[in-house]
Amino acid sequence: MTQQAILKIKNYEKNFVLHEQSKRIPSSHGVDLEVYAGKLTALIGPTGAGKSSVLKGIYRTYLPSGGNMLYRTAKGDLIDLATADEYSILQLRREEIGFVTQFLFCLPRQSTLDVVAHPLVARGVLREDAREQAAQMLGALNMPERLWSLSPATFSGGEKQRVNLARGLAAKPRLLLLDEPTASLDPATAERVIELIESIKLEGVAMLAIFHHPELTARLADHVVELIPPPPLVQMKHTILETEAML
Amino acid sequence: MSAGYNFGFMDEHAKKEIRRAILKAIAIPGYQVPYSSREMPMGRGFGTGGLQLTLSLIGENDTLKVIDQGADDSVNAVNLRQFIEMTCPGVDTTTYLSEATLIQSRHRIPEVALKPEQVLILQVPYPDPLIVVEPSEDKRKMMHGEADYARLLVKLYEDIVKFDEITISHRYPTRINRHYVIDPSPIPRWDVPKLNHSPALILFGAGREKKIYAVPPHTLAEPLAFDDVPFRVEDFSDEIGNRRACVRCGSRESFLDEFTDETAGKVYQCSDSDYCDGQLAKQSGKEAVYA
């Protein structure tokens, strides 16, 4: 029985137009992939192949230059993330799509517990329950309890990474995007992360991930999509505007 | 009276303009109506606003009473009364409230309730209660128009914070007919309740500031207060809590002035001299006039 994809990307393309330098920099190119509930799709390819760009394009941190990204919402509607309006995207980010990156932006004074609980609270979960789930996740990731009441702003890279992961995993969104989730973690914690990913798979979370270790891809991926680097950088003789004027 | 002066000193056009301003003031209770305040043969600050109102309204059948701080015989009251007698030949004047049809007063409303046939004219130094919080007249006019008195109320709030009570003693801001807040002139708090549902018309004239306003009969006049910090009048209790009496007539119900006597120290006496005389007359059986 074929399962319906929760996300279906066709021909995703991302180029950056840098006006000052008059450059058009290709990032991703001709990407097709599918993500299914309870399954993990992994993106592999060399550096510069545009893997992160795909995740950011889905999350709309990047504006896709081409292609479509059909996402099936919880209600069953099909929405093209590439062209959806900003409110819909914000709503999806709040309720259905999560993104674990290597960067942590948070309030300077919010405690780690509250940072991790936040996505749940935003969705309407009672603060106390959200904090409990957050605590469980932090514990599962080997985060010392003494750090839970502190702000993650002063944490080390690995600690911040675990806060990010805890936040993403605790939220259990319908679709979770993971950008090198174990990059700064020690092997023991990385192993825990693998276990957690496997367990949320069982809960039906769909995942699209980039792993820096092929071993992780081998262990966790149900589908693998290989990206090839885009055609080489085109050096512009004229500025973009001049080119457009000439045409 | 020397030749050349019209009855009532001002020409008829001037009086007519003022009467029109009065009608407008009555039609919009509490609203400050601007008018062309004429030069009078006395300095501003001595009641020229009240005087112009009186002169515009007085006729040969009127009986006039003039008081200052409740007394008929104070210098300013005497001065005004004599001027009106001089410029309005045939007009009667009196010290008995019950005989008066027009009462011009500075800083007090008589103790005995007024009658519907009477008109009270109060002399006003500063007509606008908002002047303490807003120097621009344009802005004050807008605030009055929109009944925006929050900044005035904050002053009351700050008083309560500092002193546990509102410390305004006279010129207590009062809201008329649920919209305009007026400065009721420097009458004591004691007199403010008399504005509310008064049987008589009460007019306010500011000569220097060129404004006329009115509290018509049977109109709501509410001194500004908080729901839980109500308006209070002066308390005339002594140290042990007994209500002081007038040293002259013994009344324990009137507004008392405080004097310092060389031998007795502090003494208290009715501010309203006609009322005080009336009390004495009652006690000695001669009360006919004080009905």
Place this chain on the structure above:
Amino acid sequence: MRKILEVRNLSKIYGRGCSRCVESTGPEQETNICPHCGSVVAIHDVSFDLHEGEILGLMGESGSGKSTVVKNLYFDQTPTSGSARFFNDGIAKDMFGINAAQQRYLRNHSFGMVYQNPHLGLNFGISAGGNIAERLLMSDVMHYAEIRTRAKELLVRTEVLLSRMDESPKNFSGGMQQRVQIAKALATNPPLLYLDEVTTGLDLSVQARILDLILEIQQELNTAMIVVTHDLGVIRLLTGRALVMKYGRVIESGLTDQILEDPQHAYTQRLVASAL
């Protein structure tokens, strides 16, 4: 999310204006001043929507017109043209079509404003508590004890020392003055709050504390906010969507993280690249 504010084609021109003002000013002409009549086109054709509980950023450098937008929406100024609708419980009000008294009602009950300069938002002639009391009195709260309790609540929430509640804000530090302003703005639990460069000029640690406070309050009360700033850090931290303005026009709008990481317009790219 329900809409709370709808702004369409908002324009503000200082001066008499002429038929060539609009075409002679803007980002391409690199000026706000019309060369033909000398009028200043502070903003032109600004449109956006704001939803309940949403935080929108208005970003730009000096002269971009970002402050002018909120000044008009708060009725400190009257726009030259354009419209704005405010939605309260599903009922729309034509903000520039209602009369002055109705505008004042909206301003006192439904809006809050925090200015960069505390002298604009606070009355230094009365106490900090008095400033909050004034706002409550303007929204017809007439009970002294209630006013006092509420003022204390707000000052505690904005971390202003209660012991200084009855002092004039003139001796407070800049950060504390801003916090009194915030307390005052929130006094009536307005559904919409305008924040005009509220942390500009303050020490970084003070800034952080105030931004934290703003976000916490927003999460508690679900207040919609328009945040005017030139600071990219503030935009990133507070806002979900943003508009980038230059010489009175909106040149780019979108999700905040997208504008900061994938700016489309040349000016936005320069702006983001210049962030320290």
